[in-house]
Amino acid sequence: MTIAPEAPHATHRRREFTDNDGHPVGYGRMLRKEDPRFVRGQGKYVDDVVLPGMLHLAILRSPVAHARILSIDTSAAEAHPKVKAVVTGADLAKQGLAWMPTLSNDVQAVLVTDKVRFQGQEVAFVVAEDRYSARDALELIDVEYDVLPAVADVRNALAPDAPVIRDDLDGKKDNHCFDWETGDEAATAKVFDEAQVKVTQDMVYPRVHPAPMETCGCVADFERVAGKLTLWCTSQAPHAHRTLYALVAGIPEHKIRVISPDIGGGFGNKVPIYPGYVCSVVASIVTGKPVKWMEDRAENLISTGFARDYVMRGEIAATKDGRIQAIRTNVLADHGAFNGTAAPVKYPAGFFGVFTGSYDLDAAYCKMTAVYTNKAPGGVAYACSFRITEAVYLVERLVDCLAYELKMDPAELRRKNFIRPEQFPYTTQTGWVYDSGEYERTLDKAMELADYAGLRREQAQRREHGELMGIGMSFFTEAVGAGPRKDMDILGLGMADGCELRVHPTGKAVVRLSVQSQGQGHETTFAQIVAEELGIPPEDIDVVHGDTDNTPFGLGTYGSRSTPVSGAAAALVARKVRDKARIIASGMLECSIADLEWEKGSFHVTGDPTQSVTIQDIAMRAHGAGDLPEGLEAQICYNPENLTYPFGCYICVVDVDPGTAVVKVRKFVAVDDCGTQINPMIIEGQVQGGCAEGVGMALMQMIAFDEDGNCLSASFMDYLIPTALEVPHWINGSTVTPSPHHPIGAKGVGESATVGSPPAVVNAVIDALAPFGIRHADMPLTPSRVWDAMQGHPTPSF
């Protein structure tokens, strides 16, 4: 073994080891354990699951957004020789399964019983012998619709004459969903009344869709004799799903096994329970056979969890010399036809309350109104850390608007207003307790990596030649790692995560997690966490996840919560095992526990390193003969005491073609601080992927609707996703400010870049358009929108 020098960010005494193959024993840049199967095409995704006698399910979806169903004739479909069952909402209603709860305590139709409320809504399903026949039979179902006027524009939803979408709810006479506020309205008003400078900016964060490469689907297998349901499912939260199936379908929870195999990307899209899953379970129960359902891309885009759709008015108050005093915002939130937001129950707007950003303010206030529209349900999805994407976009655009009005450099305006390191833990004006931060260091590093001063000089020169070069910055603070349980639950399930660790007699280990990877590399990262604590090489540690029969309970992977919550659980369970190992070691070395010193991977007698036993020796002894404590295993549940607050500074450089208004992202620097780093390679990878998504949202991606509620972005021909040609060569950097309350000082990072990058890109485009006197234009900044902005029409109608 070789011993590397002490890592500069180490917060406690530890050494970096590498084993003979060069793998770190603990934290460090280590190649991923899951990759050998993926590069061979041997990943096992839901659609790869094939069971004997398996049938295929296809869903008939409404072609219109709002309509009463007058009749459904399924007789021709039922007569199809390969069809085994055709099921409508009326059939489900007889079993009490036509409606299901959403993650926000609303209800959603599994299959339509009364009326269609969004285009693409589930109307009926067919089960057939193969996937082509199932699709064929959909064509044979005859549905008569009485089409109603639709509410497609959120700004019309509360009009007195707007059609009422949710007439299924008792006494519902309008499309109001909920009101929510945070902060101090009066104190904020007072600051605004007296402020020297006030800037108001309307902005829209349009509806987008995560569009993971693998669509949603499942294989349901109900064994009648055992009464046991096994569900292979594209789920980011298998345990939460199991509990909800038990509550919805009435199957006892111990008779349900949810397996999330390899998942082809999630980004929040695979958090909710979709009608297709429930239909598949019903289909398997009805037919007595395993049933597979895989949606196609159009179904994925039009019916599954969307994201954003916030219409925001932002106001910022400051002194003339650029001290930001207050931020106020009024938000109109489009929640679609059913409130399917996945967020902790007490947080109907997710964590939007962190809209005060990275700045030390005197006051802040937000008032939000959420409404129903004739669009797909969802509301929190797409790597947003529970609405922090919207919050960060709001504050980072507002700061740039203020810089524009004050004619100040946006970087210096941010620097002047940062929460200072000595103010942490810092309670924001909306009540969030930021755990740690050293923002200026991160800003400096990003400006240095980007050569900010040089870029500004270059920009000045280019402007003299009529070139439109823009430099945009964002500085974000995230809030990730939900719970604690006392504050955060989803449908009553507290947001905590379990972890179980067993060390086998030969010193190999298995760690079982409640969270589920959709590409984040948990099999590597969590092995490294345990390796760091126990000194067992990560390749000797197997990580089991995504199977409710074989892992402890927990809430799953979304909101960047795996490392903050489950990572903490993995570290603590390993320490618990180490404590037991210490007892065994004291017996083996015939000394008192107090006389033992731990050096990664072994205990030795204080003052005599030759008297030592390795963790592998201890593991064998723990399972051997004698009277030492038996076994070497432990289980815990980690309930976080607070969220973790990663942050970062992103700098984007764009060139706008003055003739075509095409935006080209030329350079992008991302400096992230997610506390202690477990595997920097994986962190950089996640940041780079998130930056690409952010460029997509800023420049290309939008789920658009016409006035009748027809989705205009139902394929990858219409919903444009960045390819390798639209994104730059990413430049990453990092600083390390450990979380003080997390056992290993780590914070989440999976969504930092999707949160931080869109405002950086938009700020850059607006900066490029400065010669046109433009302060804001709405995403996505497509050539036509940028062109409109250059002609003096920066705010498109939706």
Add this chain to the structure above:
Amino acid sequence: MRLSTTVNGEPVIREIEPRTLLVHFLRDDLGLTGTHWGCDTSNCGTCVVWLDGEPVKSCTVLAAMTGGHEVRTVESLEKDGVLDPVQQGFMECHGLQCGFCTPGMLMTARALLDRDPDPSEATIREAISGQICRCTGYTSIVHSVQWAADHPAGAPGDTVAAEDAAADEPAPQPVGGAS
């Protein structure tokens, strides 16, 4: 109809429906699930395989069109237990996360390197521009293909030492930020 084709060097004869898409034929009839399906519109490229040595999107090729021709899938890249350098490159340079787009990317990368052993970054980006990856942001995929170009004979086994991987990366960032 009866289809007679060659898949990964093996002759295959099967009764199929004429409308069967190649991607479904490979996955459902032959059990070659390394080829994935991601859209219906030839946009995402997760279904890329080779038809007579050329990358094609198998969601828009009828299986019947491969009669008398030769299909190659990701399962054929590993030979005699030795990974293709592009497979090694993707592991070395973290060119994948969820792994769903990876088989298609690998097939395109191999085809590119077969006709251009030393492609520029722009050429690599152009080559994979018909394919979507939602996880990586593409830079690491570019690095992966460059790694394969730089190591035409690959490296022994699945992996080489992590230090080599770090040394191969254009600009490895320090772990810590205090320095």
